[in-house]
Amino acid sequence: MLVIEGVISDRGSKYAVAGGPCETEEAAKEFLRLLKKNKKFAKATHNSWGLLLDGTPIKNDDGEAGAGMVILRMLERDNLQNHIIVVTRWFGGKHLGGDRFRHIQDAVRIYLQQLAV
Structure with a gap:
């Protein structure tokens, strides 16, 4: 499990991204359970x-x-199969509108770049 915290901060909202190999839907649920142990x-x-x-x-x-x-x-664009990516957001009190989608994309890009290293 690769976890990258503090990847984006905007108007009080903070983002992190995590991911790892995942072969089944049950494994995805287990991945989230382990992530939320933190x-x-x-x-x-x-x-x-x-x-x-x-x-x-x-x-x-x-x-x-x-x-x-x-x-x-x-994931489809990179043809990354059997690999879960989780984008976590802590809401900062101000709505971000469409910027939240840009932040999700940026978080996934950061994860994919780190994965390629």
Whole structure:
């Protein structure tokens, strides 16, 4: 499990990104359970995620409407199969509008760059 904290901060909202190999939907649930063992992630406003299981898209917005689809599109673009990516947001009190989607994309990009190293 690769966890990168403090990747983005905007108007009080803070973002982190995490990911790792994932072969089943049950493994995705276990990944989230392990991530949330860290109380900081358990208390996050949103833990949105996406996963391509042998080409089958699975996502969860966790209240951040559209976030899972943004993650899935980026996984599809990189053809990253059987690998979960979770973007975590701690809401800072001000709505970000469409900027939140840019932040999700940026967080996934940072993760993918780190993965390639």
